[in-house]
Amino acid sequence: MRMTETQPLLAETLAISEVATLTGLSQDTLRYYEKSGLISPVGRSAGGQRRYSRADISWIELLLRLRDTGMSVADMQRFAEMHHHGDTTIPERLDLLRRHRDRLAERIRGLQLNGQALDAKIAYYEDFLEES
Amino acid sequence: MRMTETQPLLAETLAISEVATLTGLSQDTLRYYEKSGLISPVGRSAGGQRRYSRADISWIELLLRLRDTGMSVADMQRFAEMHHHGDTTIPERLDLLRRHRDRLAERIRGLQLNGQALDAKIAYYEDFLEES
DNA sequence: CTAGAAGCTGGAGCACGCTCCAGGCAAACA
DNA sequence: TGTTTGCCTGGAGCGTGCTCCAGCTTCTAG
Structure with a gap:
């Protein structure tokens, strides 16, 4: 060979x-x-x-x-361990991913709201400059 | 007094x-x-x-x-210092806020993309379970 | 064959953003 | 008035997620 x-x-x-x-x-x-x-x-x-x-x-x-x-390292460790234990852990993994996904959606929503508030602040500063 | x-x-x-x-x-x-x-x-x-x-x-x-x-504490310190120095720093503050706002928008976009990829992974696991 | 670049391990160190004292004064309630 | 509860300061300590290093082995190009 x-x-x-x-x-x-x-x-x-x-x-x-x-x-x-x-x-x-x-x-x-x-x-x-x-x-x-x-x-x-x-x-x-x-x-x-x-x-x-x-x-x-x-x-x-x-x-x-x-x-x-x-996701924290600790949570990724759990996920990795499940993965390591094979296909029987797929329901658990699915569960973990769904939860994470939901938290992410919430976080995105929160960031968008904060973004809007920042936009308002920016607009306030812009008006201030325009008037002077 | x-x-x-x-x-x-x-x-x-x-x-x-x-x-x-x-x-x-x-x-x-x-x-x-x-x-x-x-x-x-x-x-x-x-x-x-x-x-x-x-x-x-x-x-x-x-x-x-x-x-x-x-935003990091260090960046907030800069912002606070500007604020402390009065209205003449408004242009700088506006600049900092705008940059931050832009980075935020990018980050949100990135999170949304990652969210979609996670959704795909979740769908994959769901299919796997359905077929068994 | 050999020099230099790349990789290895175990463990110490670091940046960030808090969090938790100890020891002492302030305020509020009965 | 007392005593219990709240707040003060300075500084040490902590959890997270890396990052760096020494001393050594392996790989690769010439």
Whole structure:
């Protein structure tokens, strides 16, 4: 078979620097997330360096969505653990996602209202300047 | 030269506990905000206890709006300092508010997009459950 | 084969935004 | 009047989410 050449499967994996560039997370953060259980232990090269698979990448992308919509690391840990326990946890995961989604909707509504109040303040300042 | 008490003005002021209840901030946070310059030194009773005026309250309400829309304490400090320097800083303040408003609009848009992606994920899980 | 770049681990450190004392004076109620 | 409740200050401490580092191993280009 092949000798020193990398096989197709291996060619599909990414080094940590590439994942960092791809996701915008720092290498330190990627390692920190793995250490904290947000990312399940990722594949390794013969020498022990991380090799991320496509599945790892899409999992990280989901994590980022959760994080960017305000989910805490603690909640992401719970979610990751469910994920790790397989399909039987899908109802729980669904539940968690729905709750999160609802809180997000509320938060967006709140931000919109605050935005309107800020607009009013801005208009007030604009009027003030116009009159002087 | 306002050392008199039992004036209508005094009747209009609030103790820190009342402001805490009113705004949802803790007494410690109110003192911390004052210490950090977010709130300019508030009036005191003869004995040295804080007495918040209507103007103090509405300033705090503006601060809360800024905070709740994601402004950092550092940025609020700058804003507070401008405010403290009087009307000549209105153009700067307007500028800061507009920038903040724009960032907020962007953030809301981003949250909405992430929300849609979460909806898709939720739908995926729902389908999965339905088929089993 | 080798130099330099990239990655590893465990653990310390940091920025932010509060939060919680201790020890003491102020205010309100009975 | 007393005593209970409230507020004061300065400063230490904390939870979160990273970020940095030392000392060492692995990879890769030439």
